[in-house]
Amino acid sequence: MTSVYGFSPSGNCHKVRLLLAQLRREYRWVETDSSIGATRTPEYLAKNPNGKVPMLELDDGRVLVESNAILCWLADATPYLPADAWQRAQALSWMFFEQYSHEPYVAVARFICGWTPADSPRRDDLPRLRERSHDALRVMERHLAAHPWFTGGQYGVADVALFAYTHVAPHGGVSLDPYPHIRDWITRVQATPGFVPMPAPDAAAQGRIDASA
Amino acid sequence: MTSVYGFSPSGNCHKVRLLLAQLRREYRWVETDSSIGATRTPEYLAKNPNGKVPMLELDDGRVLVESNAILCWLADATPYLPADAWQRAQALSWMFFEQYSHEPYVAVARFICGWTPADSPRRDDLPRLRERSHDALRVMERHLAAHPWFTGGQYGVADVALFAYTHVAPHGGVSLDPYPHIRDWITRVQATPGFVPMPAPDAAAQGRIDASA
The missing domain is CATH 1.20.1050.10 (Glutathione S-transferase Yfyf (Class Pi); Chain A, domain 2)
Structure with missing residues (x-):
């Protein structure tokens, strides 16, 4: 199942939560509190060297970062991204x-x-x-x-x-x-x-x- | 012909110039010196209320702003934007x-x-x-x-x-x-x-x- 690493009060992270809900997609939310350094651990930086949330992780381990790029990926071929x-x-x-x-x-x-x-x-x-x-x-x-x-x-x-x-x-x-x-x-x-x-x-x-x- | 409003020493503007050259597209460059207020005139703000360069203007008057969005538009359906x-x-x-x-x-x-x-x-x-x-x-x-x-x-x-x-x-x-x-x-x-x-x-x-x- 797709995992989303996010800090709940972050608007950038909420973008991903909102679109996933509207797409009725199942996902796992991994709470990652960037205000106390959870995006600066060696484990996290190995996945996202820029040390930010949100981060999307697929089942096969592939990772996508940057909230707005994640939105475009999730919305691809849906009405949430214009076909024109x-x-x-x-x-x-x-x-x-x-x-x-x-x-x-x-x-x-x-x-x-x-x-x-x-x-x-x-x-x-x-x-x-x-x-x-x-x-x-x-x-x-x-x-x-x-x-x-x-x-x-x-x-x-x-x-x-x-x-x-x-x-x-x-x-x-x-x-x-x-x-x-x-x-x-x-x-x-x-x-x-x-x-x-x-x-x-x-x-x-x-x-x-x-x-x- | 497509017009590009840009300030030549600006990297954001050069992005558009570079990709247009590589796509061998004809265009008109309109030098717009943002360092002396040329993006803050009423005429410019009427086209781009955010008052920045670069700005792409099509023949029919439609306008696109934000350098990286312009790149994606120009590269659409070319090898410069991945099909995957x-x-x-x-x-x-x-x-x-x-x-x-x-x-x-x-x-x-x-x-x-x-x-x-x-x-x-x-x-x-x-x-x-x-x-x-x-x-x-x-x-x-x-x-x-x-x-x-x-x-x-x-x-x-x-x-x-x-x-x-x-x-x-x-x-x-x-x-x-x-x-x-x-x-x-x-x-x-x-x-x-x-x-x-x-x-x-x-x-x-x-x-x-x-x-x-």
């Missing part, structure tokens, strides 16, 4: 946007608020991260003013990728109030068949998030 | 690695050295950027110890993506001396059919690069 080459390229474009212009700000602001100590020097970065987060959200809002989804004509991989950290942006002090189209899109994603919610942060993380507000 | 789904996923994985774990360090160190003033406060980031650059290069070196290419069994999109900034890493003060497999791979890439070199930095940028060494 131009629409597939547009979906990929949004997935690269997610990893370059969105996740390094929206996800990192959330991580700092929820998973670093209240006196972490990384908190000095929050104003800049939040400003860049809003830059990314404005680009998304503008797209959604004219299109219902990010994956061509219907819900798919790019929506899964962008949903992960967008819907929990407020954990990092990034309000979604200015973005009515994003809020409507989040509601549409949550109503897709087989949708599973992202696990809530544990009590300690939620306490830090509340204290960062 | 698993190998295609691995190539995508390396392309996401490039944008998340490589470009933000290797390319940014180079940009700071060559395209910011000698007294830029951004230069304080260089030690951290160089350390992370070496992390990425070590992951590449390890792969190349066992495989000739990053795009499955032959040269293709992931090699184009990773070549762009890797071969000019020394511009950012990131030496390739510790990486013999990377240096051999660079030589192999430069020997592929239709290869075109990346334009050299102009004299002012080269002067700043030399002064940063």
Whole structure:
């Protein structure tokens, strides 16, 4: 059975969980807490030298890393990846946007608020991260003013990728109030068949998030 | 004719130029100097709200952004993109690695050295950027110890993506001396059919690069 190595509160990992659920695929989840070094052990680094989650492992031991590449592999030849080459390229474009212009700000602001100590020097970065987060959200809002989804004509991989950290942006002090189209899109994603919610942060993380507000 | 909006010294833009040359495709290059705001004009932002180069524009006005998505679109149904789904996923994985774990360090160190003033406060980031650059290069070196290419069994999109900034890493003060497999791979890439070199930095940028060494 396919194994997914993932850290449950991670949006990058939730992407894989969500799409596997929607594809009704059986898999084994191997909880791998990157916040306490579980991706830096010799055993893990032997499988993924870049030391990150999520990681997909097939029965025969072959490994695939990078959340958005995993989504494309899982969605290949399903309605979650457009069959049309131009629409597939547009979906990929949004997935690269997610990893370059969105996740390094929206996800990192959330991580700092929820998973670093209240006196972490990384908190000095929050104003800049939040400003860049809003830059990314404005680009998304503008797209959604004219299109219902990010994956061509219907819900798919790019929506899964962008949903992960967008819907929990407020954990990092990034309000979604200015973005009515994003809020409507989040509601549409949550109503897709087989949708599973992202696990809530544990009590300690939620306490830090509340204290960062 | 397809238009490519690009800034010539940019590795992300060179990716598109290189693959188009290797595909023997005609195109129009529209020089767009992002270092002096040419991607922030109202006209440009109307086409690409994220305000970045490269951007591909088709005859009918349709636009595609994100360098690695452009590569996948151009390479679709050619030998530069693997036909096998698993190998295609691995190539995508390396392309996401490039944008998340490589470009933000290797390319940014180079940009700071060559395209910011000698007294830029951004230069304080260089030690951290160089350390992370070496992390990425070590992951590449390890792969190349066992495989000739990053795009499955032959040269293709992931090699184009990773070549762009890797071969000019020394511009950012990131030496390739510790990486013999990377240096051999660079030589192999430069020997592929239709290869075109990346334009050299102009004299002012080269002067700043030399002064940063």
